[in-house]
Amino acid sequence: MSHGQSRGNSARRKRKVKARHCKAGRRRARAKPVFSAGGLHYEIGARTSAMSYGGIGAVRRLVSKLGLAREMDRRLELLRRHLPYHESDHVLNIAYNLLCGGTRLEDLGGLRHDAAYMDALGAELIPSPTAAGDFTRRFSESDVIELMECINAVRPKLWRGRGRDLLGPVAYVDVDGTLAPTLGKKKAGMDQSYKGVWGYHPLVVSLANTGEVLYLVNRPGNAVSHRGAAAWIDKALALVSPHVPRVCVRGDTDFSLTVNFDRWSEQADFIFGYDAQPPALVARAEALEADAWTRLGREPRHVSPTGATRSKREDVKGRIVRERGYVNKRLNFEDVAEYDYRPAKCRKTYRMVVVRKNISRMKGELTLVEEIRYFFYITTRRDPGAAEVVRLANARSDQENVIEQLKNGVNALRVPVYDLVSNWAYMVMAALAWNLKSFLAMMMHLKADRRRYVAMEFRRFVREMILVPCQVIRRARQTTLRIIGWQPTTDRLFSVWRTIERTGFG
Known part of the structure; x- marks a missing residue:
């Protein structure tokens, strides 16, 4: 079937759905519910082969054209004999399982008995949950690092293509634990964390522009946030810097590693939160002249695309706090100022931006006391205004969304296997599913779609782009995935497919 025929079929299905909606909108009140209980029958088809993961074919083709499987098989040596699986088969097996809606290794058992799914991947058989778990235990620390570098080796092919628009003039590398x-x-x-929680304490280094996880490093639960972070920031800078005009590293106060500032400033920019504990730092902010401070305005959290405004709903939580006389803190206003500052371990002077918050401590409607708090940000950047530096620093909080998706969307931080290194290997393989989402988003035709799908929640992405019902038709030299259902995102899937087919990743 040609691309023209596929587009025609998609257009006809779209018109049918639209007509159905219009017809339903003209109906009057019904005597019976719209969901009926009769006229249903189950049967198993004799010859038709179908599955609900139609989008996995586009992912498989993108992985193939990027050469990711070849890179992993060339650089990883974990199996003495390939009976029958190679290293890339195990890694992609775990990533594809999560992309198809799986949440744990045991879900591989269902896919292993889905002949249509295996036909779509061109596989006679896929590794079982037991084999997948055993594979994670074959990794050493150096092997996990090599796996991450295999994935990083193919990223520039996307960044030189349509991903270039997402990177823009400044690439932001965010780091957090x-x-x-x-x-x-x-x-x-x-080990036990400072919160008394037992487990591990992974370090996440991500690229804010595309949502990709560049490095994911597992550590014991009692590790401090910045443990080993400098080396991984160096690796991220070496990876990203050749492909963008400018790189800026962002992190909270834990990552203000002043001993590295001078070295990092020669390679890139940075914006870090800075600890306000030293009395001298707060004293200097208090000593600033009144005209050094300007009022800090915050952008609204949400702006309607149509420009329409809605009436605000009642603040139920605030009302209950006031009625019951709970002690509450209310931000009155914020001011911002800046000055030059040289940390004790640095030879260079950097720009220090300080935010002064005026906070009222209230009980009911009564103000008990007003307090002033200072927040500091140190940066190499001189071009944006002080308020813009604060905005850029606060934008790092979007990495919390990436971490949340790794935890509860992809389930990459589930730690299902034996020890620190094997769980680290699983984290990296599972995070590949999240990265493949970003890779596929960079294949979108429209820039607005690329940005939207990069920022999209993982589960919604799976529903829209992967869980597409299709027939699987095997021929002598080709496998065809025939979409048998239509939804508004089907056209985007075909657009991505055409882009992948036409793009030559050199």
């Missing part, structure tokens, strides 16, 4: 808790008692390498 997060807790991966576990109820297990026998997972080697686990």
Whole structure:
């Protein structure tokens, strides 16, 4: 079937759905519910082969054209004999399982008995859950790092293509730590965090522009956030810098590693939160002249695309707090100022931006006391205004959404296997599913779609782009996935497919 025929079929299905909606809109009140209970029958087809993961074919083709499987098989040596699986088969098996809606290794058992799914991947058989778990235990620390570098080796092919628009003039590398808790008692390498939670403490280094996870490093639960972070920031800079005019590293106060500032400033820019504990730092902010401060305006959290405004609903939580006389804190206003500052371990002077928050501590309607708090940001950047520096620093909080998706969308931080390194290997393979989402988003035709799908939640992406019902038709030299259902995102899937087919990744 040609692309023209596919587009025609898609247009006809779209018209049918639209007509159905219009017809339903003209109907009057019904005597019976729209959901009926009769006229239903189940049967198993004799020859038709179908599955609900139609979008996985586009992912498989993109992985093939990027050469990701070849890169992993060339650089990873974990299996003495390939009976029958190669290293790339195991890695992609775990990533594809999560892309198809799986949440744990056991879900591979269902896919392993889905002949249509295996036909779509061109596989006679896929690894079982037991084999997948055993594969994670074959990794050493150096092997996990090599796996991450295999994935990083193909990223520039996307960044030189349509991903270039997403990178823009400045690429933002964000770094943060997060807790991966576990109820297990026998997972080697686990420890107790400062919150009293047992588990691991992974470090996440991500690229804000495309939502990709560049490095994911597992550590014991008692590790401090910045442990080993400098080396991984260096790796991220080496990876991203050749492909963008400018790179800016962002992190909270834990990552203000002043001993590295001078070295990093020669390679890139940075914006870090800075600890306000030293009394001298706060004293200097208090000593600034009144005209050094300007009022900091915040952008609205949400602006309607149509420009329409809605009446605000009642603040139920605030009303209950006032009625019951709870102590509450209310931000009155914020001011911003800046000055030059040289940390003790640095030879260079940097720009320090300070935010002064006026906060009222209230009980009911009564103001008990007003307090002033200072927040500091240190940066190499001189071009944006002080308020813009604060906005860029606060934009790093979007990495929390990436971490949340890794935890509860992809389930990459579930720690299902034996020890620290094997769980680290699983995290990286599972995070590949999230990265493949970004890779596919960069294949979108429209820039607005590329941005929207990069920022999209993982589960919604799976529903829209992967869980597409299709027939699987095997021929002598080709497998055809015939879409048998239509939804508004089907056209985007075909657009992505055409882009992948036409793009030559050199």
